[in-house]
Amino acid sequence: xxxxxxxxxxxxxxxxxxxxxxxxxxxxxxxxxxxxxxxxxxxxxxxxxxxxxxxxxxxxxxxxxxxxxxxxxxxxxxxxxxxxxxxxxxxxxxxxxxxxxxxxxxxxxxxxxxxxxxxxxxxxxxxxxxxxxxxxxxxxxxxxxxx
Numbered sequence: 001x002x003x004x005x006x007x008x009x010x011x012x013x014x015x016x017x018x019x020x021x022x023x024x025x026x027x028x029x030x031x032x033x034x035x036x037x038x039x040x041x042x043x044x045x046x047x048x049x050x051x052x053x054x055x056x057x058x059x060x061x062x063x064x065x066x067x068x069x070x071x072x073x074x075x076x077x078x079x080x081x082x083x084x085x086x087x088x089x090x091x092x093x094x095x096x097x098x099x100x101x102x103x104x105x106x107x108x109x110x111x112x113x114x115x116x117x118x119x120x121x122x123x124x125x126x127x128x129x130x131x132x133x134x135x136x137x138x139x140x141x142x143x144x145x146x147x
Contacts, residue, residue: 025119032114036107041066041074046083046100046108054087054097083107 033043041064048063049055055063061071075098078084083104089095100108123131 028118029115032111032118035114036111038107038111042078042083043108043111045071045074045078046104047112049084049098049100050105050108050112054099056095056097060098078104 029043030040033040038046044064045060048060052059052063057071057075058068060075061068064071064074066074075084075086079086081103082101084098084100086096087099089097126134
């Protein structure tokens with residue numbers, strides 16, 4: 001079989017498996033989020049705040065790929081639920097940053113722990129020696145596929 005055909009077949013198979021995994025992660029993720037009474041956009045916003053610290057609504061909007069007005073509505077709901085608060089930037093009082101409150105931090109850490117537990121349960125069927133090369137390959141793919 002020519003090298004090009006093998007490559008095309010592997011690309012097809014990898015794309016299919018990644019799509020199936022992504023679908024299952026999203027499905028299970030939505031189930032988990034409903035257990036925690038949080039929406040997928042709120043989860044995404046909290047993940048960014050957890051990872052990057054305080055952000056402006058504009059910065060969060062860019063990371064979420066949402067319109068500024070949509071992000072503002074999302075933040076309003078999270079603020080009412082005491083997950084985040086708006087705080088003035090100490091170095092420039094004109095700037096308002098979103099700060100994750102204790103309730104938001106606790107929530108996102110519990111959700112992420114449950115998601116990792118679910119993934120860990122699936123990974124227990126993969127040989128330990130195969131996990132490190134898998135991580136390296138996934139990182140390499142991500143490096144070349146992300147913008």
